[in-house]
Amino acid sequence: MANANFLALYITICVLAFVASKLIIATLCYRRWKRKQMLVQDSFSGGKLVLFSSPKMKALKTNMFLNKTMKLSNKDIIGSGGYGTVYKLSINDSVSFAVKRLNRISAEQDRGFERELEAMADIKHRNIVTLHGYYTAPNYNLLIYELMPNGSLDGLLYGKSSNERVLDWTSRYKIAVGAARGLAYLHHDCIPHIIHRDIKTSNILLDQNLEARVSDFGLAKLMEPDKTHVSTLVAGTFGYLAPEYFDTGRATIKGDVYSFGVVLLELLTGKKPNDETFIEEGTKLVTWVKAVVEEKREGYVIDRRLEDYHVEEVNQVFSIAMMCLEPEPSKRPTMSEIVKMLEQVKSYQFVPDLQEMPIA
Numbered sequence: 127m128a129n130a131n132f133l134a135l136y137i138t139i140c141v142l143a144f145v146a147s148k149l150i151i152a153t154l155c156y157r158r159w160k161r162k163q164m165l166v167q168d169s170f171s172g173g174k175l176v177l178f179s180s181p182k183m184k185a186l187k188t189n190m191f192l193n194k195t196m197k198l199s200n201k202d203i204i205g206s207g208g209y210g211t212v213y214k215l216s217i218n219d220s221v222s223f224a225v226k227r228l229n230r231i232s233a234e235q236d237r238g239f240e241r242e243l244e245a246m247a248d249i250k251h252r253n254i255v256t257l258h259g260y261y262t263a264p265n266y267n268l269l270i271y272e273l274m275p276n277g278s279l280d281g282l283l284y285g286k287s288s289n290e291r292v293l294d295w296t297s298r299y300k301i302a303v304g305a306a307r308g309l310a311y312l313h314h315d316c317i318p319h320i321i322h323r324d325i326k327t328s329n330i331l332l333d334q335n336l337e338a339r340v341s342d343f344g345l346a347k348l349m350e351p352d353k354t355h356v357s358t359l360v361a362g363t364f365g366y367l368a369p370e371y372f373d374t375g376r377a378t379i380k381g382d383v384y385s386f387g388v389v390l391l392e393l394l395t396g397k398k399p400n401d402e403t404f405i406e407e408g409t410k411l412v413t414w415v416k417a418v419v420e421e422k423r424e425g426y427v428i429d430r431r432l433e434d435y436h437v438e439e440v441n442q443v444f445s446i447a448m449m450c451l452e453p454e455p456s457k458r459p460t461m462s463e464i465v466k467m468l469e470q471v472k473s474y475q476f477v478p479d480l481q482e483m484p485i486a
């Protein structure tokens with residue numbers, strides 16, 4: 127009898143402990159979720175502003191942020207792309223954001239918006255552009271990103287003004303390593319893994335120190351960890367697409383590797399993948415470079431504007447680019463292998479991120 131009572135008491139304590147632990151976990155999750163978002167409902171426009179909590183965002187007044195966002199106009203435009211227009215939102219002299227406006231003209235674009243948010247909200251890496259929040263209204267959506275003061279890599283490589291400074295080799299190399307690290311993080315460290323699907327020089331942005339930040343997950347799609355590809359109808363930009371994509375229509379991490387190889391070629395040659403002269407000659411950057419490599423005249427393709435560089439370093443990055451551009455996807459290295467190979471070229475070291483520093 128005493129044993130039965132003891133067993134009943136034991137079971138009751140176990141059940142109570144189990145229920146209490148679930149309640150505590152649910153409360154903690156709810157608090158964490160609440161802490162993550164600052165919400166403002168705008169009764170005037172019928173829209174909703176969501177800002178993800180961070181020290182930078184906490185210091186801002188959400189209503190003032192919303193007011194300034196609603197006042198963005200053509201004079202604030204800093205760029206435009208396939209998805210919409212990008213504006214500079216200045217909160218004060220020292221705090222600014224990049225706001226991408228996406229017109230909600232089709233259900234497909236709506237799904238793109240949701241995908242972009244899902245993929246980006248929790249992604250924090252020094253080589254990935256941070257998404258700070260979004261605004262959603264009946265007719266359009268806004269994505270609020272950190273502003274990259276040096277714009278995009280294509281702007282720096284192919285800037286229109288002739289007196290713009292030429293990117294030197296050290297900067298190009300640093301950008302290649304940073305972009306590779308950002309992409310490797312998406313491929314290997316994010317759960318679910320992320321295929322970018324539109325790697326190109328206009329989606330590599332540059333901060334004040336010319337540190338590369340991978341941006342634009344408008345076409346990204348989350349992958350389940352056990353899947354090796356996702357299917358899609360249209361993804362990517364002509365000139366950057368891997369050859370197998372035209373047969374399969376499937377975006378894969380090895381497709382991203384190929385596109386990254388094209389970016390490396392742009393850094394080395396200073397030529398756009400769809401340069402007009404290539405189109406006139408019925409060729410493209412990758413085909414042209416491969417033909418020159420076959421003739422063993424690699425030096426001929428290197429950007430003539432580059433002055434001080436180590437030939438050995440350039441040659442090594444060139445070989446890495448050629449590995450990325452292997453026609454057979456399985457022969458291409460992974461992004462983490464590419465990071466290692468690139469780092470070995472110069473034993474290049476960044477100043478460690480505070481977050482990455484071991485706690486003493």
Ligand SMILES: Nc1ncnc2c1ncn2[C@@H]1O[C@H](COP(=O)(O)OP(=O)(O)OP(=O)(O)O)[C@@H](O)[C@H]1O
Pocket residue numbers: 204205206207208209210211212224226255271272273274275277278281324328329331341342
């Ligand atoms: N966070 C940002 N900070 C500074 N400039 C930006 C930022 N995001 C975009 N831009 C600028 O706006 C331009 C357009 O960007 P957007 O991502 O809309 O289009 P894209 O990458 O050029 O083309 P696509 O839409 O086909 O990917 C970029 O080339 C860049 O110059």
